[in-house]
Amino acid sequence: MTKIALMTLGCKLNYAETSTYERGFRSAGLEVVPYKQSADLYLINTCSVTATADQKSRNLIRRVHRTNPEAKIVVTGCSAELRRAEIEKIEGVWKVFGCKEKAQVVPDCLAGLGFPAETVTADAVFGAYSSGERTRSFLKVQDGCDNYCNYCTVPYARGGSRNLPICECVRMAREIAAQGVKEIVLTGVNTGDYGKTTGESFLSLLQALNEVEGIERYRISSIEPNLLSSEIIDWIASGTKFQPHFHIPLQTGSDTLLAAMGRRYTTAFFSGKLAYIRRVLGEGVFFGIDVMVGLPGETPELFEETVAFLRQIRPAFIHVFPYSRRPGTPAADMPGQVDEEEKKRRVAVLEELCLQLHSEFVASQKGTRVSVLFESKEKDGTMGGYSGNYIRVTRPYDPALSGKIVELTL
Numbered sequence: 001m002t003k004i005a006l007m008t009l010g011c012k013l014n015y016a017e018t019s020t021y022e023r024g025f026r027s028a029g030l031e032v033v034p035y036k037q038s039a040d041l042y043l044i045n046t047c048s049v050t051a052t053a054d055q056k057s058r059n060l061i062r063r064v065h066r067t068n069p070e071a072k073i074v075v076t077g078c079s080a081e082l083r084r085a086e087i088e089k090i091e092g093v094w095k096v097f098g099c100k101e102k103a104q105v106v107p108d109c110l111a112g113l114g115f116p117a118e119t120v121t122a123d124a125v126f127g128a129y130s131s132g133e134r135t136r137s138f139l140k141v142q143d144g145c146d147n148y149c150n151y152c153t154v155p156y157a158r159g160g161s162r163n164l165p166i167c168e169c170v171r172m173a174r175e176i177a178a179q180g181v182k183e184i185v186l187t188g189v190n191t192g193d194y195g196k197t198t199g200e201s202f203l204s205l206l207q208a209l210n211e212v213e214g215i216e217r218y219r220i221s222s223i224e225p226n227l228l229s230s231e232i233i234d235w236i237a238s239g240t241k242f243q244p245h246f247h248i249p250l251q252t253g254s255d256t257l258l259a260a261m262g263r264r265y266t267t268a269f270f271s272g273k274l275a276y277i278r279r280v281l282g283e284g285v286f287f288g289i290d291v292m293v294g295l296p297g298e299t300p301e302l303f304e305e306t307v308a309f310l311r312q313i314r315p316a317f318i319h320v321f322p323y324s325r326r327p328g329t330p331a332a333d334m335p336g337q338v339d340e341e342e343k344k345r346r347v348a349v350l351e352e353l354c355l356q357l358h359s360e361f362v363a364s365q366k367g368t369r370v371s372v373l374f375e376s377k378e379k380d381g382t383m384g385g386y387s388g389n390y391i392r393v394t395r396p397y398d399p400a401l402s403g404k405i406v407e408l409t410l
């Protein structure tokens with residue numbers, strides 16, 4: 001039996017796509033093995049969001065070839081799209097698939113291995129969801145982005161904003177429910193921009209998914225602030241399966257830099273949005289915020305503006321990224337580039353602040369009644385799970401509770 005090992009770098013979208021390739025190879029009769037084991041074929045789903053991610057992708061390809069010189073290597077993902085020529089030259093690389101060729105990955109590889117060839121039409125959007133985890137699944141509903149923020153390579157890698165029709169998303173959600181999974185995390189590149197290519201709305205998608213039997217909870221993995229409308233928030237507050245947990249990219253708390261980076265909101269709009277959500281869904285809402293430090297032009301004073309703004313809006317979690325200069329983006333040629341040591345210092349400042357804000361949020365929820373979805377894994381005699389508002393809870397391991405939603409007081 002032909003053995004294949006699959007590896008993923010990068011975002012939840014990549015995980016959902018690799019998982020979908022894996023199901024395709026498995027159903028064709030290949031044996032899927034862990035990547036530490038020797039295999040005939042390795043698929044590496046790459047990331048190109050930062051220079052480091054690109055480097056990691058190339059290093060992984062080289063390492064796989066060094067340890068398995070006979071094996072065929074297939075490379076997919078954003079690095080394969082943006083650095084195709086370089087990647088095709090790396091020893092051991094057999095096939096490279098860009099971001100618009102995802103539907104060809106499995107059939108082309110199978111044909112190359114001598115399996116009966118199957119012709120596929122190049123889908124505008126490759127449908128995908130993650131499987132293998134018994135508790136939650138990442139469901140891809142949208143791909144690409146039309147925003148071209150000045151620091152970002154994603155639109156160049158993944159193409160324009162496009163989405164799967166609602167019926168296709170519902171079909172995949174039903175497949176996930178049939179596997180006994182209770183929670184779905186909606187994922188995409190610019191998820192809230194859903195509907196660009198089908199004329200359907202993001203709210204209609206949420207309403208259709210809310211009716212899928214067997215799925216008890218939904219989360220939205222990330223959504224741009226200007227796409228999280230009060231209509232959507234009011235609907236979520238009307239008693240649905242969508243959890244009080246939002247991950248919203250801010251990037252910077254300085255209006256000067258928001259404008260310079262081509263972001264589509266101001267800090268006043270952003271704080272107003274959070275205040276509205278807290279008014280409608282209560283103070284127990286969990287906000288995760290993406291922040292990028294060291295953007296070109298970020299003086300120490302502008303950085304302090306970001307720190308002050310974060311203290312004001314009190315997110316429960318800050319996902320901090322150091323700005324990575326990406327060739328071909330407008331920001332790469334902007335003046336006022338910040339040196340790497342200073343970026344590291346600013347990352348450390350925000351990570352410290354994140355710890356403080358997170359513990360304040362958890363403390364503020366003490367004594368509240370929540371529902372926790374317990375995961376199946378047992379670790380040192382305990383098991384863990386997340387509440388609706390994304391607070392991690394652990395308890396003594398009880399197999400009867402794995403994959404179950406339990407009401408409890410924090």
Ligand code: SF4
Nearest residue numbers: 145147148149152154
């Ligand atoms: S919205 Fe996000 S994915 Fe799109 S260009 Fe901006 S940062 Fe990149």
